[in-house]
Amino acid sequence: MNLKALGWARTLRGLREGNQAVLLTGLGLIALQMLRNSKGKRQLVYRKTLPVGSAIVVRHAKPGTPRLRLVEKPD
Numbered sequence: 001m002n003l004k005a006l007g008w009a010r011t012l013r014g015l016r017e018g019n020q021a022v023l024l025t026g027l028g029l030i031a032l033q034m035l036r037n038s039k040g041k042r043q044l045v046y047r048k049t050l051p052v053g054s055a056i057v058v059r060h061a062k063p064g065t066p067r068l069r070l071v072e073k074p075d
Helices: 003-017 020-037
Strands: 055-058 068-071
Touching: 003 020
Parallel strands: none
Antiparallel strands: 055 068
């Protein structure tokens, strides 16, 4: 659903008809879409090719401790 297009349509309708509730609803939809888009782009934090049978363990711990640990396949 494109909230920005819907918001602009409601805003213009509210201006045309003089309906403040529709106008404010449209502006709210536009603001909501802008907030959703302003979160920023996601970044790749870690990339590695793993051998078959290996796994990555991710643990949430205190700041400064390693977050990723590679578990090798047992021989």
